[in-house]
Amino acid sequence: MSTENDALSQARAAYEDHVRTCRQCHYDQSPCAVSKHLLRTYNNVRRTQRQRAAG
Numbered sequence: 794m795s796t797e798n799d800a801l802s803q804a805r806a807a808y809e810d811h812v813r814t815c816r817q818c819h820y821d822q823s824p825c826a827v828s829k830h831l832l833r834t835y836n837n838v839r840r841t842q843r844q845r846a847a848g
């Protein structure tokens with residue numbers, strides 16, 4: 794379980810880290826391709842964990 798939480802927090806940290814440091818995200822005030830990819834990864838991990846918790 795802790796491993797899954799780690800995967801989730803890692804995915805979120807990667808996304809937040811990118812948004813914090815990405816110049817394009819700051820300049821456009823809209824997520825760039827990398828940001829979208831990281832956010833999608835984070836959502837996928839979260840969804841997978843929720844499904845496992847429900848099942």
Ligand SMILES: [Zn+2]
Pocket residue numbers: 811812815816817818824825826827828
């Ligand atoms: Zn970006």
